[in-house]
Amino acid sequence: MKAPRFAYARPASVAEALALLDKHKDDARVLAGGQSLVPMLNFRVASPKVLVDINRLSALSGIKVTKSHVRIGALTRHAELERSVDIAKHLPLVAAAMPHVAHPAVRNRGTFGGSCALADPAAELPACALALGATFVVAGKKGERRIAAGDFFKGLYATALKTGELLVAAEFPLPKPGYASAFGELARRHGDYAMVGVAAHGSAKGGKLSDLRVAFFGVGDRPQLAAHFSRALEGEPATAQSVDAALAKLDADLAPRADLYSTAATKLHLAKVLAGRVLKQLLT
């Protein structure tokens, strides 16, 4: 199908974009990479009256490294993250996730901010943001506000963004020395939506895991931190027994629902398999 009728606006500045979003309120949608929004339009799942195309707002684009964090502009394309030397060096978790995000032609267009603002529960980047403790920077008519990743994702395609607000960037704290990260995903075909995925980050000094943040995606209505699992591993030397005991705790952390392809039990099983794999990665 084709997109329904809409009116198209291409603001020349963030201020103009915010004015348009404020004026048209819930009738407007932000058009970033369009790799999810345009299919939603074509399926008539979404039919906004106004599309605010932010693709020419270069102020929203790019990766900046400061002394304390890496700032990723909302309009940064997946392909830029995939190729970035700074991301590979400072946020290896994000670098490891990128090849799993759809396909090359989609990564050339899709954006970091679009993926986070859409909050698809099977998406990779929201889980990475959660595992790495990122903070989202959101602009509105009254100025900017900051929202921790843990408070940003509210549910199925739901975020803390309010009507009239625009996601402008996310700030990822620079990983501390001795911290490692690992990423895993199972999909039916490379680049498809995850059946189950996991993004993990924490200290792995001397064969002991601590301060772990393990975010699962594709198993709930939003990315979820596995708190019981991480607590079971805290400060423990990683042995076959301690890992098995921790994996059993995932029963308490995750309550996946069956989807078209797998039962809830299958998803939970796959989550444990993946968790075991990322722990091995963290420790090597």
Place this chain on the structure above:
Amino acid sequence: MNAPLETVEITLTVNGEKVKRTVPARLNLADFLRIELELTGTHVGCEHGVCGACTVRVDGEIVRSCLMFAAQADGCAVDTVEGLSDSREIEELQSAFVLTNALQCGFCTPGILMAAQALLRDRPNPSREEIREYLSGNYCRCTGYQAIVDAIEAVAKARAGRSK
């Protein structure tokens, strides 16, 4: 541009030629190329970004033309399979596809040629696994992909041999 419009005036370069048109905002780039410019080499399969048949280049990078509105291509340089064919940029790939029988119905072929050319530009000597991974966004329902991978691999090897 500030007030939202249902009709948009655009100027862009398509296969090296400057084009100026007034289009409905909802018109996607694939339909613009096919209907307005009669460049029907770009195919429309799924219309939601899954099949890859509509792959074109915008400012040098491959994209799904069904997931972009023509209005968004204003000021851009668009290359379609016709352009790459006429400039002979994909001549070797086309010959290799014929030689290895890498197409049957041919519906997916333009998109696969666009993707293959982008792959060989970024990774001149890909493994078969890398070729498969890169083409995971392009559906072919006839060939089972073997011959397509053969063709792309053959071109990569031929080009590598020449550059030694």
